[in-house]
Amino acid sequence: MSAPPPISILLPARDAAATLPACLRSITRQRLASFECIIVDDGSRDETQEIARRAAGDDARFRVVASPRHGLVAALNTGLAHCRGAVIARMDADDVMHRDRLAEQLRLLESDPRLDAVGCHVRLFPRDRLTGGTRAYERWLNSIDSPARVRAEAYVECPIAHPTLMIRAAVLLALGYRDRGWPEDYDLVLRLLTGGGQIGVVPRRLLLWRDAPARASRTASAYELVRFVECKAEFLATHVLAGRARYVLWGYGETGKALRRALVRYGKHPSHIVELHPGRLGNVIDGAPVIPPEGLAHLRSARVIVSVARPEPRGQIRRAMAAMGFREGDDFVCAA
Numbered sequence: 161m162s163a164p165p166p167i168s169i170l171l172p173a174r175d176a177a178a179t180l181p182a183c184l185r186s187i188t189r190q191r192l193a194s195f196e197c198i199i200v201d202d203g204s205r206d207e208t209q210e211i212a213r214r215a216a217g218d219d220a221r222f223r224v225v226a227s228p229r230h231g232l233v234a235a236l237n238t239g240l241a242h243c244r245g246a247v248i249a250r251m252d253a254d255d256v257m258h259r260d261r262l263a264e265q266l267r268l269l270e271s272d273p274r275l276d277a278v279g280c281h282v283r284l285f286p287r288d289r290l291t292g293g294t295r296a297y298e299r300w301l302n303s304i305d306s307p308a309r310v311r312a313e314a315y316v317e318c319p320i321a322h323p324t325l326m327i328r329a330a331v332l333l334a335l336g337y338r339d340r341g342w343p344e345d346y347d348l349v350l351r352l353l354t355g356g357g358q359i360g361v362v363p364r365r366l367l368l369w370r371d372a373p374a375r376a377s378r379t380a381s382a383y384e385l386v387r388f389v390e391c392k393a394e395f396l397a398t399h400v401l402a403g404r405a406r407y408v409l410w411g412y413g414e415t416g417k418a419l420r421r422a423l424v425r426y427g428k429h430p431s432h433i434v435e436l437h438p439g440r441l442g443n444v445i446d447g448a449p450v451i452p453p454e455g456l457a458h459l460r461s462a463r464v465i466v467s468v469a470r471p472e473p474r475g476q477i478r479r480a481m482a483a484m485g486f487r488e489g490d491d492f493v494c495a496a
Contacts, residue, residue, distance in 0.1 A: 165221070167195040167262055168245035168329070172235035174202040176253035177211055179370065184215045184222070186256040186368075192263040195249075197222045200239040203229025208253070232376065233339040240332065248332050252323040254370040261366035265326040268362050275307070276357040277327035279320035280366040294371060300471055305363040312488055314353050315392050315400075315495035316474070318346040324367045331357065342387035350395045386418070392495055393422035400493055401428050401463060408456070408464045410434040410477060412445065415496055416467035420446075432459060453480060460485075464492035 169187060173180055187197055199222060201209040209226060216222040227238050240248070247269060249262060265278050281302040284290055290298075297317075304310055304319050313319040322345030335351055337344050352359065376383065401407055401423070409416055409430040420430060430448040432455070435441060440450045456464070464486065468474050474494050486492050 164244035165194045165196050166245055167247050167249055168243035169195055169197040169249045169251050170239045171197055171251045172200045172202055173208050173253035175204050175206045177207040179254040180211050182256055183253050189259045190262045191259050198239045198242045200225045200227055200235045202227055202235040233337045233344050236337045246329050248329050249326045250323055255323050256368040258366040264362050268360055274358050275360045276331045278360040279324040280362040282321050282367045282369040283365045284369050284371045305361050307358045307360050310359045315493050318349055320349055342391040343383055346391050354399045389418050389422050397426035397428050406431040408432045408462045410466040411468040415469045419467045466494045469496045
């Protein structure tokens with residue numbers, strides 16, 4: 161076998177015959193030509209494996225691994241075992257790479273040894289089907305442009321689109337993928353970050369990310385909103401709130417309520433709830449008095465979780481917290 165290339169592309173595919181050819185063409189057009197692509201066929205029932213094998217027959221950089229229909233996490237771990245590169249780039253079978261993606265991400269990763277992984281910005285498509293909420297999500301995701309921003313936004317949503325992830329192989333092999341009933345990509349990112357890892361971002365749209373009704377993130381139970389909340393709650397409880405039974409919750413809309421319920425399972429309860437809503441101020445909710453923001457001046461030692469869904473109010477709260485002397489990451493985190 162030839163010497164290992166610098167990059168292994170890890171590409172799981174299931175019933176992807178309609179989209180895989182365009183995906184593979186985008187990979188062959190990469191300006192950085194030294195890579196291998198491990199295509200893991202997860203028990204497809206269409207022509208996916210035949211398309212993959214034809215690509216491998218035409219280009220020795222592609223290799224096909226046939227796997228039983230055991231699901232995405234199993235396919236990822238199966239493919240990971242076949243990757244030989246020092247760096248692993250994730251890719252999904254329904255997406256399209258910009259021709260500079262591998263080169264630019266590898267350049268950033270190699271330029272900073274403190275980085276364990278890098279992502280990049282995305283362009284969702286097809287554009288005519290995008291809802292207002294999806295476009296807002298794209299804007300939020302593409303506003304994240306540094307390791308500091310990745311860390312600050314980590315509990316809001318997954319701050320890196322998984323098909324854009326390029327990660328050092330040693331790091332990914334140590335962490336692996338696991339099935340906890342919630343998004344495996346978010347779980348991976350939070351484990352990396354809470355372990356002290358750093359993720360950079362190439363602030364350029366280097367992936368066309370397909371938003372299709374049938375994609376797993378819209379259909380699989382692991383990607384339901386409640387599963388994201390459960391994922392956040394476990395990492396908040398075991399890291400941000402480790403050793404603390406009480407915390408201050410800023411925000412008691414639907415987002416804050418859902419997070420409070422999830423944290424109760426770990427024995428974490430709000431000591432106070434910060435609200436602006438005049439109908440809630442002065443009340444007691446589940447034993448926690450509802451206070452205005454200025455009431456935080458008397459709770460300097462508390463750990464505050466800001467659970468507000470929209471970016472604009474979160475930005476206002478961040479500025480208010482900083483003005484009161486609270487440090488993000490140390491004294492408070494945002495967790496939408």
